[in-house]
Amino acid sequence: MSFDYSAVLSARAAAAASPFKGYPPYHFVGGNIDEPSLPAAALADAVGKVLRAEGHDMAKYGMESGPQGYLPLREFICDNLKRRAAMTVSPDEVLITTGSLQAMDLVNEALLEPGDVVVLEGANYGGALTRLRRLGVDFVGVDLDEGGMRMDSLRAAMEELKSQGRKPKMIYTIPTVQNPTGTVMSRDRRLEMLQIARDYDVPIFEDDCYADLIWEGERPPAIHSLDTDGRVIYCATFSKTIAPALRVGYIVAPWAVLKHILPLKTDAGSGALEQMVLAEYLPSNFDNHVNGLLPILKQKAEAMTQTLDEHFGAAAEYEKPIGGIYIWVTLPKQVDTRKLFAAASAEGIAINPGPEWTVDGEANKHRMRLCFGHPSVENIREGVAKLADVCHREFGVPLTSGNVERG
Amino acid sequence: MSFDYSAVLSARAAAAASPFKGYPPYHFVGGNIDEPSLPAAALADAVGKVLRAEGHDMAKYGMESGPQGYLPLREFICDNLKRRAAMTVSPDEVLITTGSLQAMDLVNEALLEPGDVVVLEGANYGGALTRLRRLGVDFVGVDLDEGGMRMDSLRAAMEELKSQGRKPKMIYTIPTVQNPTGTVMSRDRRLEMLQIARDYDVPIFEDDCYADLIWEGERPPAIHSLDTDGRVIYCATFSKTIAPALRVGYIVAPWAVLKHILPLKTDAGSGALEQMVLAEYLPSNFDNHVNGLLPILKQKAEAMTQTLDEHFGAAAEYEKPIGGIYIWVTLPKQVDTRKLFAAASAEGIAINPGPEWTVDGEANKHRMRLCFGHPSVENIREGVAKLADVCHREFGVPLTSGNVERG
Numbered sequence: 001m002s003f004d005y006s007a008v009l010s011a012r013a014a015a016a017a018s019p020f021k022g023y024p025p026y027h028f029v030g031g032n033i034d035e036p037s038l039p040a041a042a043l044a045d046a047v048g049k050v051l052r053a054e055g056h057d058m059a060k061y062g063m064e065s066g067p068q069g070y071l072p073l074r075e076f077i078c079d080n081l082k083r084r085a086a087m088t089v090s091p092d093e094v095l096i097t098t099g100s101l102q103a104m105d106l107v108n109e110a111l112l113e114p115g116d117v118v119v120l121e122g123a124n125y126g127g128a129l130t131r132l133r134r135l136g137v138d139f140v141g142v143d144l145d146e147g148g149m150r151m152d153s154l155r156a157a158m159e160e161l162k163s164q165g166r167k168p169k170m171i172y173t174i175p176t177v178q179n180p181t182g183t184v185m186s187r188d189r190r191l192e193m194l195q196i197a198r199d200y201d202v203p204i205f206e207d208d209c210y211a212d213l214i215w216e217g218e219r220p221p222a223i224h225s226l227d228t229d230g231r232v233i234y235c236a237t238f239s240k241t242i243a244p245a246l247r248v249g250y251i252v253a254p255w256a257v258l259k260h261i262l263p264l265k266t267d268a269g270s271g272a273l274e275q276m277v278l279a280e281y282l283p284s285n286f287d288n289h290v291n292g293l294l295p296i297l298k299q300k301a302e303a304m305t306q307t308l309d310e311h312f313g314a315a316a317e318y319e320k321p322i323g324g325i326y327i328w329v330t331l332p333k334q335v336d337t338r339k340l341f342a343a344a345s346a347e348g349i350a351i352n353p354g355p356e357w358t359v360d361g362e363a364n365k366h367r368m369r370l371c372f373g374h375p376s377v378e379n380i381r382e383g384v385a386k387l388a389d390v391c392h393r394e395f396g397v398p399l400t401s402g403n404v405e406r407g
Numbered sequence: 408m409s410f411d412y413s414a415v416l417s418a419r420a421a422a423a424a425s426p427f428k429g430y431p432p433y434h435f436v437g438g439n440i441d442e443p444s445l446p447a448a449a450l451a452d453a454v455g456k457v458l459r460a461e462g463h464d465m466a467k468y469g470m471e472s473g474p475q476g477y478l479p480l481r482e483f484i485c486d487n488l489k490r491r492a493a494m495t496v497s498p499d500e501v502l503i504t505t506g507s508l509q510a511m512d513l514v515n516e517a518l519l520e521p522g523d524v525v526v527l528e529g530a531n532y533g534g535a536l537t538r539l540r541r542l543g544v545d546f547v548g549v550d551l552d553e554g555g556m557r558m559d560s561l562r563a564a565m566e567e568l569k570s571q572g573r574k575p576k577m578i579y580t581i582p583t584v585q586n587p588t589g590t591v592m593s594r595d596r597r598l599e600m601l602q603i604a605r606d607y608d609v610p611i612f613e614d615d616c617y618a619d620l621i622w623e624g625e626r627p628p629a630i631h632s633l634d635t636d637g638r639v640i641y642c643a644t645f646s647k648t649i650a651p652a653l654r655v656g657y658i659v660a661p662w663a664v665l666k667h668i669l670p671l672k673t674d675a676g677s678g679a680l681e682q683m684v685l686a687e688y689l690p691s692n693f694d695n696h697v698n699g700l701l702p703i704l705k706q707k708a709e710a711m712t713q714t715l716d717e718h719f720g721a722a723a724e725y726e727k728p729i730g731g732i733y734i735w736v737t738l739p740k741q742v743d744t745r746k747l748f749a750a751a752s753a754e755g756i757a758i759n760p761g762p763e764w765t766v767d768g769e770a771n772k773h774r775m776r777l778c779f780g781h782p783s784v785e786n787i788r789e790g791v792a793k794l795a796d797v798c799h800r801e802f803g804v805p806l807t808s809g810n811v812e813r814g
Contacts, residue, residue, distance in 0.1 A: 003610060003638035005664040008576050013517040017669040019499060019662075020473030031675075032467045040462025044455040047680070051454065055447025058652035059781060060439045066427025092426060098505055098654070101674050110420040131673070169415050203410060231410035245465035245679030247505070255426075257412040262424040266538070267508055268438075271678040272652030273454070374466060 012134070025348040026383030031244050032374035033325065034296050038243055039281070039289055046281035047273065054276065061268045068262065069096025069250070070275035076282050077250055084212065086221035087234070089252050095262060098270040100209050100237035100249030104131060107205055107233055107251065110261045111169050112137050119157055120172040121149050123328065123364065125179040125207075126356045128172065140168070141359025146319060148178050148185035151192040158200045170203045170233075171196075175223055177210035177324040180357045180369040184322065187220045194223060197231055203257075208236040209249075214323035215294040230254040238278055240325065240373075241290055246274045297325060300372040303380045311388035315398035325373030330366060335395045337368040340387075343394045349387050419541075432755040433790030438651050439781035440732065441703050445650055446688070446696055453688035454680065465679045474669060476503025476657070477682035483689050484657055491619065493628035494641070496659050502669060505677040507616050507644035507656030511538060514612055514640055514658065517668045518576050519544050526564055527579040528556050530735065530771065532586040532614075533763045535579065547575070548766025553726060555585050555592035558599045565607045577610045577640075578603075582630055584617035584731040587764045587776040591729065594627045601630060604638055610664075615643040616656075621730035622701040637661035645685055647732065647780075648697055653681045704732060707779040710787045718795035722805035732780030735764075737773060742802045744775040747794075750801045756794050 057063040065071040074091035081087040097103040104127075112118070114136030120128070122141030132139050140161065143153040154171070161168055171193065175185035185193075197204050206223045224232040237249035248270065251261060301321040308316045308329065317330040331337065337353035344351055352369035355361030372380055388398055392406050399406055464470040472478040481498035488494040504510040511534075519525070521543030527535070529548030539546050547568065550560040561578070568575055578600065582592035592600075604611050613630045631639040644656035655677065658668065708728040715723045715736065724737040738744065744760035751758055759776035762768030779787055795805055799813050806813055 013667040015670040016666040035466040044458035048451040051451035058650035059442040243465035247678040259423040260420040263422040271654040
């Protein structure tokens with residue numbers, strides 16, 4: 001007889017996983033990145049070198065660096081943020097995390113209680129929304145346009161909350177290559193957001209995970225860099241530039257709040273080897289590597305937009321990506337991307353349905369996110385063409401494909 | 408003007424860290440291990456080899472293995488548990504975690520709600536107790552003797568709870584090299600625990616983190632291996648055998664419960680590189696490495712017991728370690744190890760005061776845990792002698808030191 005776990009599971013453990021059966025043939029979801037350009041050999045050289053020099057330090061949980069993470073990596077992060085994001089910060093203000101998801105969990109845990117409210121972009125990273133729901137936190141979505149979160153809508157949302165006697169615990173924003181819209185917020189708009197945050201006395205949590213992946217136009221300074229009163233908590237990652245399976249992200253925040261975040265990190269430290277290899281590899285290689293990655297991502301983005309144009313035609317609307325690894329696609333109103341998701345899955349095509357990536361799911365059920373970072377150009381062309389077939393079969397759109405009317 | 412975070416912090420974020428200032432000179436706390444024997448060069452070779460062969464797979468969060476972790480490592484874990492713990496399990500029943508602390512967090516989250524009760528050894532791993540407190544979970548401590556948790560006390564505790572109408576969610580146990588007592592539970596007692604668990608219809612969470620570190624006597628079969636009805640959830644780690652700063656632990660559990668634990672692991676996977684290096688290094692090196700480590704730990708344990716004998720004399724009672732990296736020391740009743748902790752800290756000596764490692768803190772305030780895994784033999788001798796000085800200064804005991812009466 002087998003023990004019956006259903007009697008002892010917590011409410012949070014209601015969900016059940018299925019055994020892993022491999023990835024679908026057309027895998028247009030997830031933050032996976034280009035495989036051939038991953039610098040495996042260079043990382044192998046780097047990790048060998050640093051392990052031989054300092055590997056024995058791994059006998060201590062914090063090595064020689066203590067609980068904030070490997071000091072040489074924190075030093076690189078400061079240098080890199082100075083050059084790329086105009087941020088002036090010291091290693092004492094950096095906390096290395098096990099991926100940016102842990103950064104998000106820690107910041108949420110430090111600031112949020114059930115019933116609190118967070119203001120954020122109305123189309124958003126699905127994982128951010130599910131985390132807030134799990135914490136019992138309310139969130140208010142703000143409209144976006146081609147420049148990211150709209151400041152008139154943000155001010156209106158703050159004013160509306162104020163009229164209800166509710167003060168948000170933070171503004172959460174992905175200002176640079178927003179997920180899923182790919183928008184980049186201008187410097188002026190960032191300054192305006194800071195002014196609104198000051199006016200309503202709230203902190204900003206700036207999630208900059210995709211900010212290194214811009215191939216067109218300038219990367220604006222981080223909101224953190226424009227902040228004069230220490231109200232911005234910043235997080236980012238090396239998942240999207242080096243390797244997602246290397247779990248290394250970080251928080252940058254004033255010590256006034258970082259000292260409260262650090263005790264919540266009860267994991268005895270993030271992986272030493274992954275920190276050491278990055279600290280060894282990045283200083284002399286990060287810029288070259290990213291510069292080599294950008295044209296590849298751009299080529300994949302173009303393969304996806306060209307195939308969308310060819311097979312969906314006017315039925316698929318999107319902003320042409322200028323960075324990142326995803327496209328936010330608007331389909332005709334009759335398409336429900338939750339149903340498209342199910343039908344496409346059956347054909348080996350994975351997509352993110354709009355409702356999972358938006359605050360107002362019903363209003364966005366005809367939208368979807370498609371990721372192009374990992375699949376090859378050929379796979380993108382095949383998969384998006386197949387997706388158009390599935391969509392036509394299920395919803396009658398697109399009506400034409402490659403200039404040929406569908407039957 | 409600086410933003411005032413005190414107005415936005417959650418209740419859980421009340422604690423504030425101090426900046427890291429390095430380790431104390433006599434560091435007898437924490438799960439750190441012997442530094443010279445850490446196989447840094449061999450790990451460097453292994454990681455170089457595996458990265459060159461499979462490094463590109465790190466472009467996907469789950470590599471080719473999916474969310475349960477790197478398959479070659481799960482395969483090694485199964486082989487190793489078969490040989491060392493008499494467990495017959497398949498890789499499908501293994502979930503790699505970011506250290507065993509994440510394993511503990513996941514199991515706790517899957518089973519426990521605030522107000523639930525857990526039955527466990529009355530002297531216990533401090534981190535396990537603080538985690539349960541944070542979750543709002545009650546726990547009942549069971550007496551230990553030189554064979555670990557006492558089964559008469561366990562049955563009495565279960566019966567007492569039953570009479571109160573309370574059913575514990577699990578029995579949490581560290582049966583092999585118990586933390587902090589170092590005791591090893593016999594096979595017979597393990598079978599008795601399983602019978603009690605059946606009688607009261609509860610699962611067992613078996614924490615085997617130190618089980619590879621036995622240098623005297625046989626390692627008994629894991630409780631998991633003796634279980635016939637899938638009621639044991641098992642966790643362990645490579646922190647204590649290879650390197651604590653490599654964050655790789657694991658859960659072994661029937662799929663009936665593992666499928667509910669897996670969705671709670673929302674971290675997008677544990678670090679790939681740390682899993683890959685272990686999967687490459689361990690199969691041909693684990694036994695040799697552990698066999699080389701044991702005499703070193705034994706030597707350190709002896710250095711600590713000899714110095715305790717020499718400088719504390721009869722004032723320090725302990726069971727001589729037969730494995731692990733710590734000694735549980737009982738001092739005369741007038742010693743309060745919380746005060747000793749403070750006085751010793753001022754002299755650069757770190758100890759774990761008994762109340763932090765016991766359910767009934769007041770009854771154990773004259774006890775302390777001393778870790779010998781990381782410091783050198785010389786450092787142990789110096790530090791324990793100094794600790795005796797501090798103890799005498801503060802509490803008047805020990806009265807003699809090295810056969811010389813203290814003034």
